[in-house]
Structure formats: C-alpha cells, structure tokens
Amino acid sequence: MFGDAGNDLVSGIDLIALGPNEFDRLFGGQGDDTLIGDDGDHLFGNAGADDYVLFVNAADASDDWVRIYDFAPGTDQLRIEVAADITSTDVTLTAGPNGSLRVAVGNTIFAVLEGTLAASVQQGDIVVTRAA
Ligand SMILES: [Ca+2]
Ligand SMILES: [Ca+2]
Ligand SMILES: [Ca+2]
Ligand SMILES: [Ca+2]
Secondary structure, three states: OEOOOOOOEEEOOOOOOOOOOOOOEEEOOOOOOEEEEOOOOEEEOOOOOOEEEEEEOHHHOOOOOEEEEOOOOOOOEEEEEEOOOOOOOOEEEEEOHHHOEEEEEOOEEEEEEOOOOHHHOOOOOEEEEEOO
C-alpha cells in the first residue's frame, strides 16, 4: 500500500486471518503520514514526520515482529498502544544485529527499528499509552 505526497493514513491491520507470510508493506511517501502495522508488516514512513502506530496485546505475542524502516529519531514517532491484557507497560529497547533496535513490551519483542541506533532515540520518540 502506498501513500502519496500528502499526509496519509496507511493501515496494514489484517481484517481477516491471512496465511503465513502475508506481510503487508506500507509506504507513507512524502508528507507526515500515520502507518499502522501488525504481524510482520514492513513499514516505510519515507520523508516527513511520520507516526508509526502499533496495537499490542497478549494474544498477538506470537506474531512476527513489525519491521519499521527509516525511523528518524527526533522527527518520526512510534506510538505503542498497549491492551489491558498485558501486565507490563514497560517498553524496553535493546540493540539488535546490524544496528537495529528491538522494541519489547514486557518479555515480548513486538517491533524492530531497522537501522536505528539505541543511542539516537530521544525522549518522546517512543510513546506508550495503555488501554483503559
Ligand atoms: Ca504521504
Ligand atoms: Ca498486516
Ligand atoms: Ca512520510
Ligand atoms: Ca519519516
């Protein structure tokens, strides 16, 4: 799915259960886009101040990691909305291979920021909210 020059909302949320390897590839294009990913999706915000949104719940803990490319610390933002069935709202960042950054809630990795160094992430780049 491709956004274009404007500010787009691009969602890769699976409305029906897809087979394995049915990962969406979302491209924001230019502009300040919002990209919503789940289960192994590959997200590309491209130019502009983009928001990446993930909904995290315990039932999806076995899903494949969402892969976020070209996350620009200080410009783009990752918003993680944690469901009430997750006991921890602690988000941990750990360095992965090849200069990537793994984002975990509790003990479960939900997303990987490819090519983003932990040291470059600033306060406010990653925002966690919890469902009531
Ligand atoms: Ca766009
Ligand atoms: Ca998807
Ligand atoms: Ca964009
Ligand atoms: Ca961007």
